[in-house]
Amino acid sequence: MNQNIKEPVAKIIPKELEKHGDIRIDNYYWMNERENQEVIDYLNEENAYYNNLTSHTKDFQVELFEEMKSRIKEDDSSVPYFYNGYYYITRFEKGKDYPIYARKKSSLDAAEEILFDCNQMAEGHSYFQLGGLNISDDNKYAAFGVDTVSRREYIIQIKNLETGEIYPEKIEKTTGSSTWANDNKTLFYSRKDEQTLRPDRIFKHVLGNDISNDELVFTENDETFTTHIYKSKSKKYLILGSDSTLTSEYQILEADNPNGEFRIFQPRTRELEYSISHYGNHWYITTNADDATNFKVMITDEDKTGIENWKDLIPHRDEVLIEGIDIFKNFLVISERSNGLTHIKIQPWKNPEAAYYLPFDNETYTAYTTTNVDFDTNILRYGYQSMATPSSVIDFNMVTKEKEVKKEQQVLGGKFNKENYIEKRVWAVAEDGTKVPMSMVYHKDTKLDGSAPLLQYAYGSYGSTMDPYFSTVRLSLLDRGFIYVIAHIRGGEDLGREWYEEGKLLEKKNTFTDFIDCSKYLIAEKYTSPEHLYAEGGSAGGLLMGAVMNMAPELYNGMIAQVPFVDVVTTMLDDSIPLTTGEYDEWGNPNEKEYYDYMKSYSPYDNVEATAYPNLYVSTGFHDSQVQYWEPAKWIAKLRALRTNKNLLLFDINMDAGHGGASGRFESLKEVAKEFAFLLDLEGISK
Template structure:
């Protein structure tokens, strides 16, 4: 279902694998067959019979035994690729600078650094006081903290104003339920306080003792409450500050860049609301910035005595920037600063003392605009030359600076962190991602952006990268990736692991289909709710275009998507199986109707504005018409590799498990159908940087072996 930034970064590096007629995998091994235990599910007078509903009993030993049987089958069928997997893992690992260090950033008297040491999976967070020549203070060595855990994730690192305390969240189960703890950075002591069932995020008030955080509902995992913890007090004494009772909303808290305000946010898919309180008055009462109005979205930034609001107010579909005094925050006081534009999506802003930086998107590409406060007519855009690329502002915590830090990359250009002087227009590349091994040269690859025509005449952009000497004769293996939900834009990004495919003759394509926000807010609106099928037909039309233009052929075309992109894969498999030789579906959201009818499942109620509420018959009927699990049919299917995590909190493991069981029962051919369940992980897969590579290597070995590529 809906991704976090971490999820999206993880899946940007993982690629589809599938079978072809060249495969030598052992099809004589007996497939697992799930027991049929019919359960009738009735809604709106319609009865659906689910033969595998019993698989949702996580603690049932029969369920666990079936999942383990599927894992055994997967391992036996792919046993001959294990050595190749190891070789690919070492190859991908060899491109990574193991002793890597982030570009330091300065905040409140300290330089903060994240670094990795050779041979270790997890980051080390450190800081230096005043100057980069100062002694290093190690705040957290995650390699030590992760020693006794199969999964480990540290998040929400947050330093108090006096630089003495660090609040942080730890997840050791991979269900995104973090336990917040506090470390005294002066003594090195991790205090006994443990705040469980949280999002991991927190923020300090200006008094250095009041810590605000969001807690999750134990069953649904919806972030529904904001608490205040006071240093020295027992957690049981924590004060409930806000309870978000609307089940379609989640809530969080943060501190404004100006450090003046604590801000509580409440958001659903299409509505937002904020509450503010001066950080110097943590015992005060939060006031509503602008009460929620269905369909009104806004976000707030504070500077001097004003708030700056990015909003869709007044039917500003692509959003606009408004300003209001901090003493008059309701919408009747908001004034336009940057008006709405039909062809430009306003994605966000960064505020500095002398400059306003605006992140925009038009014609499907990101752009960064620099606008001096005193002379707005002297505004200019950062120049970018590639045909397809992504640019984004990064860590910019200092108001009083003329330096903007931003990132840049393309599908053939490694990512760079750049400091740009907004006054002199000089730029300094602080770091460019190193690709080790001595074989990579970006001049050896071609990047393209082409446009497919959808069924309804809409032009759909596709970003491509491939080796320069490749011939467009239909014989090339091509991996087509897409997501297409929640307005998440799929950027044309660089990947070192992708080189293992490109250098073996693959083309890699990102289809920027509707449901994302790649071409503006309308692009999203036309790919959700009762227009969701545009997402699926766009992807299929992109595939047909790539075949027609001789980039590939159905014998060599592979599709990949994860989570809501796994839903996309499921629909594509049912509707156009003949176009693909193989499909990868990672943590796929495929049982749409059943999941969206079960409000006890994490995240369900908050998804109604994305998919619709099936308690209403119109949405029920529409969802059922495309839900992959409900529409599995007796037909030939491509070769399939399906992966999931047993502890997944976003797409429960039983969705792919039930889907595989039903596909086994109904498909009319004997192509491979594999389910690979990580019994230790959740939605984002393995937690260590090298453990994650092993998951990619499994998929790559599968794909390359089936293409007849053995080394």
């Protein structure tokens, strides 16, 4: 490793930032100027430094990439699902990076009709993503969204599936998703604010009309809300939703009457969350009404939608979180979570007492309902996997209770044997006495004497649950002696809604201390040691990395922070930055002093100090719409200026990508190979 290469030094231009009488000095504020050539030069300098410092691992990165790629079935396809007379299939061809979307009429033996070949569509673009594929009820038209920049701004177009023609109209600045009314010619879609990228308006487009004449149906004026539109599974209603972190509101309109007026289902009430499903003459509502912290399911007559009419169908339980429902003609399926694990409950409409749970026997696993678009069926399709069990798609007959594995993920190469890996769930005790679960997997030959390298991953924000999942990519670490751990820390919803509430706003630091206490447990129990412990997180998980690194740098030999949200105070004070205002319910509004002070006390960028930091690999995308590139750029510059040791500080900027990184199916593996090479190099492993 050539440590003599000169580190980039960012120029210092002090800028005073004043709020609530408090002055912060930001020496690198100038990096916010995306068009400034000096900024681009600095980022290019960082990239050159990264490439120089890691040049000795380039061959190993290629080996890792080829190894990971070799486990993946290249000519793969999804399990077909049946909808409205057609079987729909997504498939990949060998040597190609992007999916092909196809369908077959009535039978899987029918001729294949290719809807979209994304390999052809991606030609000439360094980034390509197709989203929001949506077929009209008469099966003639497909609306779809395309993003070629990676800022999650999609252009919606319409394809005539009978002639193959893609119409010239391009609807820009959208989320990519849309929904057809039942007349097969009226398309509703949501559009984004050009500066903040907040989806704030719903429009209506009529096939053949000029886009400039599209009618504005709804504007969401509250900057903390976003808006979207979809059709009920029963196909009877168009449903227009407005959501913030804590509050939801829906409007409904008969899908047969696209020119009618939407009417409010239940007016927004702060901290009232609800979602709605239509079936028969009723609405089914999953909600936290009446202090149902873990949510309950309620029912109301189709024409009496106000909350005063809602009645309990599945009452609230303190120990069980209701995550969602799937409605079928003969069954209600409830997705639940208790003690950190998912459960699927099948309840017949005619005999609720005969309800039962799908049997799962692993200590740690993930189960979830998948594509269930057909209403009149007794077959439930669900997915199942664990950290040592490849994912399966299973069709379950809710009447006979027979199951058919439609597909199990193949691990190519002939070396994978599930019996070679040990998975378990362990619990750390946090500093406030709370028990925090971790899911763990390692090779059976790995010694548990403190000498093993261990990668600890977590996210811990937005109530987002990190379930234990299988990864063919991860095998490249496990087979080289690494232990892999997912820490289910507060801020996620892993142990119910309270778990989330205790890891946000003025309790956000629980997220960071939970992670640290998990690390201390792993060291104390001799799974690893500070010389071999590594941590990883992305986006809000990158904030976690930055905060943990400031609070307990001595516990880790290295960290990976992907697209990290590290300049919390400055970003949350700038409501012109995409998505900021919608985040107040998660982090707090720093325009209020209490939240400003608390945020400042953990914000990674604001708390960098003169100390010894772990080795660090940071990645970002220049076009990132979620976390702007300048956050990690400023953070790295400040770390370079203040740290007291000479550990690695690597900053890898993809000048063509956004928040999700590279778009191709295998291109993203190259990014993982960089991260793995960083970890393995620190462990002295080079093959």
